[in-house]
Amino acid sequence: MRIELAGVTKIFTDEKKVLDNISFIEDFKALAIIGPSGGGKSTLLRIIGGLISPTTGDVFLDGNKIIFDERYLIQHRRQIGFVFQAKGLFNHLNAQQNVMLPLVNVHGYTKADAQKIANRLLARFGLSADKHKFPNELSGGQQQRVAIVRAVAVKPKLLLLDEPTSALDPELTGEVLAMLNELRYDGLNIILVTHEMGFAKKACDKLIFIVNGRLAEYGDSERLFIRPHTAELASFLNRVLEWGI
């Protein structure tokens, strides 16, 4: 998939410039957005997902411009899966119902078909035993895996994930990343904000590095890890990789 950003800037009402003139073009299968906390990574992901609008600038996916108008955005969101850092499942629905809701109420599947799809996917990712559990009865890792199942059940053309493992301990992080890797091999396009440098390096073909709302560096992830061009990325990698990956 090709993504193009042209001069994307986001200023929140408190005059803080969260994103400052981000422009790049990349062809990717899995794109990782990395950088220090508070740098605007999540905001960028929400703009790509059509959850918030940029103050100025354009975003193109495979050459199609995203029109930041509610009538268009609702269609845009329906073609995209979005997974939040945590708490993204509907509290009042169990795992199976969470997966079924968008299928039935947004994509027009019958209840029976939606249930079949939900059960098949939950089974595939080892969640069959948990399908009748409510979000607060699931572990953090299970919650995230159900959230990913819900996002991919509607066959999105792109899956966006906002730090999907940052609230999890290492073991649970492993199970979520393994699932993402499997989906990637299925041919699903992924953009994720992550602090998991091992995953960014090995499972993502492209990387963009954002510092203080600016795009500091981007390109092949292999290259960025081995030969960072900017001092900022070199020092960031030094800090996060200090204890190895």
Next chain:
Amino acid sequence: MALYRVFIKGTNDKITLLQKFLNIVIAVALFLLFFFFSAKRLSINFDFSFLWTFRYRLIQGFATTVELSLVSLILSLLLGFLSAMANNSRILAISYFSKVYVQFFRGTPMIMQIYLFFYIVGTAWGVDNRFLAGVLILSLFEGAYIAEIIRGGIDSIEPTQLEAAKAVGLEAGQTLRLVVLPQIIKRTLPALAGQFASIIKDSSLLSLISVIELTQTIREISASNFAIFESYIFLGLLYLSLTFPISMYTRYLEGKFSYEN
């Protein structure tokens, strides 16, 4: 197992059904004994036989209380919901009107509201049906409490729930119907059931404007035969027969929806 274990709960102990039953009997017995000895000190001899004579009036009064409470429940739910919605209105006058309403009815005694609305507002606008006036006043009073319960329910919806609804592609109306309302209902139902018990008890104050409900019936009966103690003990039991099942149901709902946290 030592005998004292039946009466003392350890930190991690589960209470058995037998334990529960035994200790409830003890607690209720203690409670009743206190009243029994209080009556004994005054050498009162209770005689409840007169109640049978007044059975039709009592049934009539009981029915009126139930009717009054049910109609007020529906009306106050409606008022509470509207007020909670109005509270979040972007039109400031409407928002403040809702706040003033809630403050006034929660902040003043119901007895004052009853007199104010029945004798001034009611008379001015020609509402002379006491039952209707009673229902309206009670609903206004309880609606203010219900507005706060519903507002709390709305506030408790986490922002991520709305963002997730947006992300999966739900429209605004669908988000309200499929995500927001079910969560508000689940979270407020226990408190609303509890409020219904309050409505039943508070309806007794309408005896002040001579709505012939249960309390007024008892007042009239005890005024004719001076069996004040027996009358009011029986009155308490009748109200308990209504509020106790509701209280049990509230407990059940609280347990059922505790997973929501």
